[in-house]
Amino acid sequence: MYSSTRRCALLALTAIAATLEAGSATAQGGYPNKPVTLVVAYPAGGDTDVLARMFAEKLTARLGQPVVVENRTGAGGTIGSAYVAKTAADGYTLLFAPNTVAIAPLVLKPGTGAAYDPLKDFTPIIELGTQSLFVIVNKGAGASTMSEFVARARAGSIQTYASPGNGSPMHILGELFNRAAGVKISQVPYRGSAPAIVDLLGGQVPMMYSTLGPVAQYFQSGKLAPLAVADAKRSPFAPNVPTLRELGYKDAEVGAWQAVLGPKAMAPGLVATLNKHFNEILKMPEVVSRMETIAITPLGGEPATLGTLIANDYARYGKLVKEFGIQAD
Known part of the structure; x- marks a missing residue:
């Protein structure tokens, strides 16, 4: 009797575990089970494109699926950004973008491709690094x-x-x-x-x-x-080059950053998974070395940090765009 009861209990526990495992797999959607696309809104050869191709190689090895870079150019980078904003939030289409993603919609005229809101239409995943201008x-x-x-x-x-x-x-x-x-x-x-x-x-x-x-x-x-x-201090990549402030040109400090975003409403678990992969890739010695050769300081961090950065840039540059009356031709 005891043996039969124990077998029944074990079978029940096994069934529960299988159910939980299946539920977990369903929740994650078996991600990824097909190729992942990294969209770059600029032509091949620029910083963002070089960075995306390097991470595509590393992600391919980690995810077990091809990760490809797609260049969708035009309208100050907003065509590619708007494309990602409108795709499914399933993690298969991500945007590699500089901080232009937060600024360009402020200056482009309606109908030129800037059909997105940088604060509402994306899910922040990670800030990859910073650059000097x-x-x-x-x-x-x-x-x-x-x-x-x-x-x-x-x-x-x-x-x-x-x-x-x-x-x-x-x-x-x-x-x-x-x-x-x-x-x-x-x-x-x-x-x-x-x-x-x-x-x-x-x-x-x-x-x-x-x-x-x-x-x-x-x-x-x-x-x-x-x-x-154009930084507050000299760049470690070019220490002999003076800052504009040193030379007497004040209030002309603008930097750049590179980041990964997805469409809005991505599942928190999926965002956490991708954020973890990117953070771990950023610690690889060969990645750090390659980023240094293109003068990018690796950062990493949590998605919320990127979200705050985008909001701050949108507010700062929004004021400057109005102040200078900047608008694309």
Whole structure:
């Protein structure tokens, strides 16, 4: 009798465990059971694209499913961002984005693709890292210092700068620097940093505000040169380059960050799983080393931290956009 009762109890416990396991698997949806897409809203070759491809490789190994990068460009990065905002919140389509994702909708006219609200239409997953913005000139600009640069701008010899798009941090920095230096240098927006740098090297534009990664390879040859950094302190990746504040140009400090977001209303368990993977990848020595080569300081952290960062940037840059009357053409 005792043996029969014990067998029945064991069978019952096994059935309960199986039910719980099945329920857990159902709740997680067996994620992932198909390829995952990382959307980059800019052309191949820029910081965000390079970062996304590196993480795609690491995620593929960890998730056991292909993780692919898809470039959906246009309208200051808002076409790709809006696409992700409208996809299913199942974790199979994620957005790799710089802080332009929080700024671009503030400056673009209706109907240009900015059909998303950065505060309501995304689920924050993780902030990957931060970057500094630099004043970069080509060899034809005739300026090797910021004082020479400003003098030539005031004389009308430097009239335009390239940017990776309307509403980018570089666009905002351009307006802040114009005010701080008393110059008028007009933005020439491109579909990302890569095509902007092509024209900068070719002399079609004399300068741009840029992160260090895509341009540093041209410093040694003298094709391009960094004149200043737009941070509160000097960059560890270019310690000999002075800050704009050091040089007397105050209130022209704008940085950049890179992050991962998903569509709104993603399940908390799914967000936690992805956040854990990204945080662990950020600790890999080879990833840290690769990020350093493109001048990105790895961060990581909780989804809520990214959510707060997006809200703060949206508020800060919203005020600046109104103050300067910035609007895309």
